Amino acid sequence: MADGIPQSRVWAEPCLIEAARREYDGVLEEFLATGERLFGPYIWGRYDLLFMPPSFPFGGMENPCLTFVTPCLLAGDRSLADVIIHEISHSWFGNLVTNANWGEFWLNEGFTMYAQRRISTVLFGAAYTCLEAAAGRALLRQHMDITGEDHPLNKLRVKIEPGVDPDDTYNETPYEKGFCFVSYLAHLVGDQDQFDNFLKAYVNEFKFQSILADDFLEFYLEYFPELKERRVDSIPGFEFDQWLHTPGWPPYLPDLSPGDSLMKPAEELAELWASEALDMKAIEAVAISSWKTYQLVYFLDTILRKSPLPPGNVKKLGETYPKISDAQNAELRLRWGQIVLKSDHQEDFWKVKGFLQSQGKQKYTLPLYHAMMGGSEAARSLARETFAATASQLHSNVVNYVQQIVVPKGS
8 A cells, every 4th residue: 555556466367367356456455444443553564365266165265465265256246355354354363363272263263253344344334244244143053053052163162182173163153153252242341442442452462472262351351450340251141161161052142133124124025935825916026136145145044044945936936036046146156055955946956066066165065065965865866966076176175074974974
Protein backbone atom coordinates (compact mmCIF):
# COMPACT_ATOMS: atom_id res chain seq x y z
CA MET A 1 0.00 0.00 0.00
CA ALA A 2 2.87 2.39 0.75
CA ASP A 3 4.17 4.57 -2.11
CA GLY A 4 1.52 3.20 -4.43
CA ILE A 5 3.18 -0.25 -4.55
CA PRO A 6 0.50 -2.97 -4.54
CA GLN A 7 0.68 -5.06 -1.39
CA SER A 8 -0.93 -8.09 -2.99
CA ARG A 9 -0.55 -10.19 -6.10
CA VAL A 10 -2.45 -13.24 -7.26
CA TRP A 11 -0.56 -16.20 -8.75
CA ALA A 12 -2.24 -18.96 -10.78
CA GLU A 13 -1.86 -21.22 -13.79
CA PRO A 14 -2.37 -19.32 -17.08
CA CYS A 15 -5.84 -20.84 -17.57
CA LEU A 16 -7.01 -19.42 -14.21
CA ILE A 17 -5.21 -16.10 -14.00
CA GLU A 18 -7.90 -13.94 -15.61
CA ALA A 19 -10.67 -15.45 -13.44
CA ALA A 20 -8.47 -14.98 -10.36
CA ARG A 21 -7.76 -11.35 -11.25
CA ARG A 22 -11.46 -10.58 -11.76
CA GLU A 23 -12.42 -12.26 -8.48
CA TYR A 24 -9.86 -10.61 -6.20
CA ASP A 25 -8.66 -7.42 -7.91
CA GLY A 26 -8.64 -4.64 -5.31
CA VAL A 27 -10.43 -6.55 -2.54
CA LEU A 28 -7.40 -8.08 -0.78
CA GLU A 29 -6.13 -4.63 0.24
CA GLU A 30 -9.54 -3.79 1.67
CA PHE A 31 -9.58 -7.00 3.75
CA LEU A 32 -6.02 -6.30 5.00
CA ALA A 33 -6.76 -2.67 5.88
CA THR A 34 -9.83 -3.72 7.91
CA GLY A 35 -7.78 -6.40 9.69
CA GLU A 36 -5.14 -3.81 10.58
CA ARG A 37 -7.76 -1.46 12.03
CA LEU A 38 -9.16 -4.24 14.19
CA PHE A 39 -6.10 -6.27 15.23
CA GLY A 40 -3.02 -4.06 14.76
CA PRO A 41 -0.30 -3.74 12.11
CA TYR A 42 0.04 -6.33 9.34
CA ILE A 43 3.71 -7.16 9.83
CA TRP A 44 4.36 -9.57 6.95
CA GLY A 45 4.99 -6.98 4.22
CA ARG A 46 3.27 -8.64 1.29
CA TYR A 47 0.08 -10.63 1.03
CA ASP A 48 -0.06 -12.79 -2.09
CA LEU A 49 -2.48 -15.53 -3.11
CA LEU A 50 -1.41 -18.71 -4.90
CA PHE A 51 -4.17 -20.74 -6.57
CA MET A 52 -3.30 -24.41 -6.22
CA PRO A 53 -4.31 -27.32 -8.48
CA PRO A 54 -7.89 -28.65 -7.95
CA SER A 55 -6.58 -31.59 -5.87
CA PHE A 56 -5.44 -29.19 -3.09
CA PRO A 57 -7.31 -30.61 -0.05
CA PHE A 58 -7.95 -27.37 1.85
CA GLY A 59 -9.82 -24.12 1.26
CA GLY A 60 -6.66 -22.26 2.13
CA MET A 61 -3.32 -22.61 3.91
CA GLU A 62 -2.10 -19.48 5.63
CA ASN A 63 1.64 -19.33 4.97
CA PRO A 64 3.02 -15.88 5.88
CA CYS A 65 3.22 -13.61 2.80
CA LEU A 66 1.74 -16.26 0.47
CA THR A 67 -1.59 -17.99 1.14
CA PHE A 68 -2.26 -21.20 -0.82
CA VAL A 69 -5.93 -21.51 -1.86
CA THR A 70 -8.22 -23.88 -3.74
CA PRO A 71 -9.47 -22.89 -7.22
CA CYS A 72 -13.00 -23.67 -5.88
CA LEU A 73 -12.94 -20.07 -4.61
CA LEU A 74 -13.26 -18.76 -8.16
CA ALA A 75 -17.04 -18.53 -8.02
CA GLY A 76 -17.20 -15.65 -10.50
CA ASP A 77 -19.10 -13.33 -8.13
CA ARG A 78 -16.73 -12.87 -5.15
CA SER A 79 -19.26 -14.79 -3.04
CA LEU A 80 -16.67 -17.09 -1.42
CA ALA A 81 -14.37 -14.27 -0.31
CA ASP A 82 -14.94 -15.24 3.34
CA VAL A 83 -12.29 -17.98 2.89
CA ILE A 84 -9.74 -15.34 1.87
CA ILE A 85 -10.77 -13.16 4.84
CA HIS A 86 -10.24 -16.25 7.03
CA GLU A 87 -6.71 -16.79 5.68
CA ILE A 88 -5.89 -13.07 6.03
CA SER A 89 -7.10 -13.23 9.66
CA HIS A 90 -4.52 -15.96 10.29
CA SER A 91 -1.87 -13.26 9.73
CA TRP A 92 -2.60 -12.26 13.34
CA PHE A 93 -4.13 -15.43 14.81
CA GLY A 94 -2.05 -18.45 13.83
CA ASN A 95 0.96 -16.85 12.16
CA LEU A 96 1.75 -14.06 14.64
CA VAL A 97 0.39 -15.85 17.73
CA THR A 98 0.47 -19.63 17.34
CA ASN A 99 -0.85 -22.65 19.23
CA ALA A 100 1.99 -24.39 21.05
CA ASN A 101 0.82 -27.87 20.02
CA TRP A 102 -1.92 -29.50 17.93
CA GLY A 103 -3.98 -30.19 21.04
CA GLU A 104 -4.54 -26.41 21.19
CA PHE A 105 -5.48 -26.06 17.50
CA TRP A 106 -8.65 -24.14 18.46
CA LEU A 107 -6.43 -21.19 19.50
CA ASN A 108 -5.51 -20.74 15.84
CA GLU A 109 -8.88 -21.54 14.30
CA GLY A 110 -11.46 -20.33 16.83
CA PHE A 111 -9.82 -16.90 16.99
CA THR A 112 -9.47 -16.78 13.22
CA MET A 113 -13.17 -17.58 12.71
CA TYR A 114 -13.98 -14.79 15.15
CA ALA A 115 -11.59 -12.37 13.41
CA GLN A 116 -12.94 -13.34 9.97
CA ARG A 117 -16.49 -12.57 11.10
CA ARG A 118 -15.45 -9.26 12.67
CA ILE A 119 -13.88 -8.15 9.36
CA SER A 120 -16.91 -9.43 7.47
CA THR A 121 -19.30 -7.53 9.79
CA VAL A 122 -17.39 -4.28 9.26
CA LEU A 123 -17.34 -4.73 5.46
CA PHE A 124 -20.63 -6.49 4.68
CA GLY A 125 -22.83 -5.92 7.74
CA ALA A 126 -24.14 -8.09 10.58
CA ALA A 127 -26.99 -9.73 8.63
CA TYR A 128 -24.67 -11.23 5.98
CA THR A 129 -22.11 -12.33 8.57
CA CYS A 130 -24.77 -14.03 10.72
CA LEU A 131 -25.93 -15.90 7.64
CA GLU A 132 -22.38 -17.15 6.97
CA ALA A 133 -22.02 -18.07 10.68
CA ALA A 134 -25.31 -20.02 10.48
CA ALA A 135 -23.77 -22.05 7.62
CA GLY A 136 -20.79 -22.75 9.90
CA ARG A 137 -23.07 -23.84 12.73
CA ALA A 138 -24.87 -26.23 10.37
CA LEU A 139 -21.49 -27.79 9.45
CA LEU A 140 -20.67 -28.22 13.15
CA ARG A 141 -24.05 -29.93 13.68
CA GLN A 142 -23.40 -32.29 10.73
CA HIS A 143 -19.90 -33.07 12.00
CA MET A 144 -21.12 -33.87 15.51
CA ASP A 145 -24.00 -35.97 14.17
CA ILE A 146 -21.54 -38.06 12.13
CA THR A 147 -18.86 -38.48 14.83
CA GLY A 148 -21.09 -38.43 17.93
CA GLU A 149 -21.06 -35.48 20.34
CA ASP A 150 -19.05 -37.40 22.94
CA HIS A 151 -16.17 -38.12 20.57
CA PRO A 152 -12.93 -37.04 22.31
CA LEU A 153 -11.95 -34.96 19.25
CA ASN A 154 -15.05 -32.81 19.89
CA LYS A 155 -13.31 -31.08 22.79
CA LEU A 156 -11.52 -27.77 22.30
CA ARG A 157 -8.38 -29.06 24.04
CA VAL A 158 -7.65 -32.36 22.37
CA LYS A 159 -5.40 -35.01 23.87
CA ILE A 160 -3.22 -36.37 21.08
CA GLU A 161 -2.30 -39.77 22.45
CA PRO A 162 -0.31 -42.46 20.65
CA GLY A 163 -2.42 -43.71 17.76
CA VAL A 164 -4.29 -40.39 17.30
CA ASP A 165 -3.47 -38.75 13.99
CA PRO A 166 -3.03 -34.97 14.50
CA ASP A 167 -4.70 -34.57 11.08
CA ASP A 168 -7.93 -35.82 12.66
CA THR A 169 -8.01 -32.66 14.82
CA TYR A 170 -8.77 -30.82 11.57
CA ASN A 171 -12.56 -30.84 11.85
CA GLU A 172 -15.36 -28.34 12.54
CA THR A 173 -14.88 -28.36 16.34
CA PRO A 174 -11.78 -26.13 16.68
CA TYR A 175 -13.26 -23.74 14.12
CA GLU A 176 -16.91 -23.39 15.10
CA LYS A 177 -16.88 -24.44 18.77
CA GLY A 178 -13.72 -22.31 19.11
CA PHE A 179 -15.62 -19.40 17.54
CA CYS A 180 -18.42 -19.91 20.08
CA PHE A 181 -15.96 -19.78 23.00
CA VAL A 182 -14.32 -16.56 21.76
CA SER A 183 -17.83 -15.14 21.18
CA TYR A 184 -18.74 -16.13 24.74
CA LEU A 185 -15.71 -14.26 26.10
CA ALA A 186 -16.75 -11.20 24.05
CA HIS A 187 -20.30 -11.60 25.44
CA LEU A 188 -18.91 -11.54 29.02
CA VAL A 189 -17.14 -8.26 28.22
CA GLY A 190 -20.38 -6.89 26.78
CA ASP A 191 -18.78 -4.15 24.68
CA GLN A 192 -17.51 -4.85 21.14
CA ASP A 193 -14.98 -1.97 21.08
CA GLN A 194 -13.49 -3.09 24.39
CA PHE A 195 -13.18 -6.67 23.14
CA ASP A 196 -11.60 -5.50 19.85
CA ASN A 197 -9.05 -3.55 21.91
CA PHE A 198 -8.41 -6.65 23.99
CA LEU A 199 -7.72 -8.73 20.85
CA LYS A 200 -5.24 -6.08 19.67
CA ALA A 201 -3.53 -6.19 23.09
CA TYR A 202 -3.53 -10.03 23.04
CA VAL A 203 -1.80 -10.13 19.65
CA ASN A 204 0.73 -7.55 20.80
CA GLU A 205 1.40 -9.38 24.07
CA PHE A 206 2.04 -12.80 22.51
CA LYS A 207 3.36 -11.92 19.03
CA PHE A 208 6.01 -14.34 17.69
CA GLN A 209 5.17 -16.80 20.47
CA SER A 210 3.61 -20.25 20.67
CA ILE A 211 1.10 -20.35 23.52
CA LEU A 212 -1.37 -22.54 25.41
CA ALA A 213 -5.01 -21.74 26.18
CA ASP A 214 -3.95 -21.13 29.82
CA ASP A 215 -1.67 -18.26 28.72
CA PHE A 216 -4.49 -16.65 26.79
CA LEU A 217 -7.16 -17.11 29.48
CA GLU A 218 -4.86 -15.78 32.21
CA PHE A 219 -4.17 -12.70 30.04
CA TYR A 220 -7.93 -12.25 29.45
CA LEU A 221 -8.70 -12.25 33.18
CA GLU A 222 -5.79 -9.89 33.95
CA TYR A 223 -6.94 -7.53 31.18
CA PHE A 224 -10.50 -7.47 32.57
CA PRO A 225 -9.96 -7.46 36.38
CA GLU A 226 -13.69 -6.87 37.02
CA LEU A 227 -14.45 -10.16 35.21
CA LYS A 228 -11.74 -11.90 37.23
CA GLU A 229 -13.33 -10.54 40.40
CA ARG A 230 -16.72 -11.88 39.26
CA ARG A 231 -15.05 -15.28 38.76
CA VAL A 232 -16.47 -15.62 35.26
CA ASP A 233 -14.12 -18.55 34.69
CA SER A 234 -16.29 -20.72 36.95
CA ILE A 235 -19.92 -19.78 36.15
CA PRO A 236 -21.80 -23.13 36.46
CA GLY A 237 -22.22 -24.74 33.05
CA PHE A 238 -19.88 -22.24 31.39
CA GLU A 239 -16.64 -22.93 33.28
CA PHE A 240 -13.57 -22.23 31.15
CA ASP A 241 -12.39 -25.75 32.06
CA GLN A 242 -15.65 -27.23 30.79
CA TRP A 243 -15.28 -25.32 27.51
CA LEU A 244 -11.80 -26.79 27.05
CA HIS A 245 -12.27 -30.34 28.29
CA THR A 246 -15.88 -31.42 27.64
CA PRO A 247 -16.77 -32.84 24.23
CA GLY A 248 -20.02 -31.92 22.56
CA TRP A 249 -22.17 -28.98 21.60
CA PRO A 250 -20.99 -25.49 22.73
CA PRO A 251 -22.65 -24.35 25.99
CA TYR A 252 -23.09 -20.85 24.49
CA LEU A 253 -24.17 -19.97 20.96
CA PRO A 254 -23.73 -16.39 19.72
CA ASP A 255 -26.91 -14.58 18.75
CA LEU A 256 -27.39 -14.81 14.97
CA SER A 257 -30.73 -12.96 14.96
CA PRO A 258 -29.33 -9.98 13.00
CA GLY A 259 -29.46 -12.43 10.08
CA ASP A 260 -33.19 -13.09 10.55
CA SER A 261 -34.18 -10.75 7.71
CA LEU A 262 -32.27 -13.08 5.37
CA MET A 263 -32.84 -16.38 7.20
CA LYS A 264 -36.62 -16.21 7.75
CA PRO A 265 -37.55 -16.06 4.02
CA ALA A 266 -35.16 -18.98 3.36
CA GLU A 267 -36.72 -21.02 6.20
CA GLU A 268 -40.26 -20.29 5.00
CA LEU A 269 -39.40 -21.29 1.44
CA ALA A 270 -37.74 -24.52 2.64
CA GLU A 271 -40.92 -25.30 4.59
CA LEU A 272 -42.98 -25.00 1.37
CA TRP A 273 -40.62 -27.41 -0.43
CA ALA A 274 -40.86 -30.00 2.37
CA SER A 275 -44.63 -30.19 2.03
CA GLU A 276 -46.34 -33.32 0.62
CA ALA A 277 -48.42 -31.20 -1.77
CA LEU A 278 -46.34 -28.40 -3.31
CA ASP A 279 -47.99 -24.99 -3.37
CA MET A 280 -46.26 -23.76 -6.54
CA LYS A 281 -48.11 -20.44 -6.47
CA ALA A 282 -46.64 -19.61 -3.03
CA ILE A 283 -43.21 -20.96 -4.08
CA GLU A 284 -43.09 -18.90 -7.28
CA ALA A 285 -44.09 -15.77 -5.36
CA VAL A 286 -40.66 -15.89 -3.62
CA ALA A 287 -38.09 -14.18 -5.86
CA ILE A 288 -34.80 -15.92 -5.07
CA SER A 289 -33.05 -14.30 -8.06
CA SER A 290 -31.83 -11.52 -5.73
CA TRP A 291 -30.56 -13.92 -3.04
CA LYS A 292 -26.81 -13.95 -2.47
CA THR A 293 -24.85 -17.21 -2.18
CA TYR A 294 -25.05 -17.55 1.62
CA GLN A 295 -28.81 -17.03 1.62
CA LEU A 296 -29.08 -19.87 -0.91
CA VAL A 297 -26.68 -21.95 1.23
CA TYR A 298 -28.86 -21.36 4.29
CA PHE A 299 -31.96 -22.33 2.28
CA LEU A 300 -30.28 -25.57 1.12
CA ASP A 301 -29.02 -26.37 4.64
CA THR A 302 -32.61 -26.01 5.87
CA ILE A 303 -33.88 -28.27 3.04
CA LEU A 304 -31.17 -30.81 3.92
CA ARG A 305 -32.33 -30.91 7.55
CA LYS A 306 -35.86 -31.66 6.26
CA SER A 307 -34.64 -34.34 3.81
CA PRO A 308 -35.52 -36.81 2.46
CA LEU A 309 -38.20 -34.71 0.78
CA PRO A 310 -41.49 -36.25 -0.40
CA PRO A 311 -41.15 -38.14 -3.73
CA GLY A 312 -40.78 -35.87 -6.75
CA ASN A 313 -40.02 -32.72 -4.73
CA VAL A 314 -36.25 -32.72 -5.35
CA LYS A 315 -36.81 -33.13 -9.10
CA LYS A 316 -39.23 -30.18 -9.07
CA LEU A 317 -36.84 -28.16 -6.87
CA GLY A 318 -34.02 -28.66 -9.38
CA GLU A 319 -36.23 -27.74 -12.33
CA THR A 320 -37.52 -24.61 -10.58
CA TYR A 321 -34.07 -23.34 -9.58
CA PRO A 322 -31.47 -24.24 -12.24
CA LYS A 323 -29.39 -21.49 -10.60
CA ILE A 324 -28.96 -24.01 -7.75
CA SER A 325 -29.13 -27.44 -9.42
CA ASP A 326 -26.73 -26.42 -12.24
CA ALA A 327 -24.56 -24.11 -10.11
CA GLN A 328 -20.83 -23.91 -10.62
CA ASN A 329 -20.40 -22.44 -7.12
CA ALA A 330 -18.77 -25.14 -4.96
CA GLU A 331 -20.79 -24.37 -1.80
CA LEU A 332 -24.05 -24.80 -3.73
CA ARG A 333 -22.79 -27.91 -5.55
CA LEU A 334 -21.89 -29.55 -2.23
CA ARG A 335 -25.32 -28.96 -0.74
CA TRP A 336 -27.24 -29.86 -3.89
CA GLY A 337 -25.28 -33.14 -3.96
CA GLN A 338 -26.15 -33.87 -0.30
CA ILE A 339 -29.86 -33.19 -0.94
CA VAL A 340 -29.84 -35.37 -4.08
CA LEU A 341 -28.26 -38.24 -2.14
CA LYS A 342 -30.47 -37.90 0.95
CA SER A 343 -33.62 -38.07 -1.21
CA ASP A 344 -32.09 -40.68 -3.56
CA HIS A 345 -32.76 -38.49 -6.61
CA GLN A 346 -30.74 -40.72 -8.95
CA GLU A 347 -31.26 -38.55 -12.04
CA ASP A 348 -28.76 -36.07 -10.57
CA PHE A 349 -26.20 -38.56 -9.26
CA TRP A 350 -23.97 -37.65 -12.22
CA LYS A 351 -23.68 -34.12 -10.80
CA VAL A 352 -22.29 -35.52 -7.54
CA LYS A 353 -19.73 -37.53 -9.48
CA GLY A 354 -18.87 -34.54 -11.68
CA PHE A 355 -18.25 -32.33 -8.64
CA LEU A 356 -16.04 -34.95 -6.99
CA GLN A 357 -14.07 -35.36 -10.21
CA SER A 358 -13.52 -31.60 -10.50
CA GLN A 359 -11.89 -30.95 -7.11
CA GLY A 360 -10.43 -32.71 -4.06
CA LYS A 361 -11.16 -30.35 -1.18
CA GLN A 362 -11.58 -32.41 2.01
CA LYS A 363 -14.44 -30.26 3.32
CA TYR A 364 -16.49 -31.00 0.18
CA THR A 365 -15.34 -34.53 -0.55
CA LEU A 366 -15.87 -36.28 2.81
CA PRO A 367 -19.49 -35.13 3.47
CA LEU A 368 -20.52 -36.36 0.00
CA TYR A 369 -18.96 -39.79 0.60
CA HIS A 370 -20.66 -39.96 4.02
CA ALA A 371 -23.98 -39.12 2.30
CA MET A 372 -23.41 -41.75 -0.43
CA MET A 373 -22.50 -44.50 2.00
CA GLY A 374 -25.49 -43.61 4.20
CA GLY A 375 -27.83 -43.76 1.18
CA SER A 376 -29.31 -46.38 -1.13
CA GLU A 377 -27.43 -49.24 -2.79
CA ALA A 378 -27.24 -47.07 -5.93
CA ALA A 379 -25.63 -44.28 -3.87
CA ARG A 380 -23.13 -46.71 -2.32
CA SER A 381 -22.28 -47.97 -5.81
CA LEU A 382 -21.74 -44.38 -6.92
CA ALA A 383 -19.32 -43.90 -4.00
CA ARG A 384 -17.23 -46.93 -4.93
CA GLU A 385 -17.24 -46.09 -8.63
CA THR A 386 -16.35 -42.40 -8.07
CA PHE A 387 -13.59 -43.23 -5.60
CA ALA A 388 -12.07 -45.77 -8.02
CA ALA A 389 -12.10 -43.11 -10.76
CA THR A 390 -10.68 -40.25 -8.66
CA ALA A 391 -8.38 -41.77 -6.01
CA SER A 392 -5.26 -41.21 -8.13
CA GLN A 393 -5.91 -37.45 -8.30
CA LEU A 394 -6.67 -36.91 -4.59
CA HIS A 395 -4.28 -35.89 -1.80
CA SER A 396 -3.10 -38.93 0.18
CA ASN A 397 -4.81 -37.74 3.41
CA VAL A 398 -8.13 -37.41 1.59
CA VAL A 399 -7.66 -40.87 0.03
CA ASN A 400 -7.17 -42.34 3.52
CA TYR A 401 -10.27 -40.63 4.91
CA VAL A 402 -12.46 -41.63 1.96
CA GLN A 403 -11.19 -45.22 2.25
CA GLN A 404 -12.31 -45.29 5.90
CA ILE A 405 -15.79 -44.22 4.80
CA VAL A 406 -16.14 -46.41 1.69
CA VAL A 407 -14.48 -49.61 2.93
CA PRO A 408 -16.33 -50.87 6.04
CA LYS A 409 -14.22 -51.89 9.04
CA GLY A 410 -13.19 -55.51 8.96
CA SER A 411 -13.56 -55.77 5.15
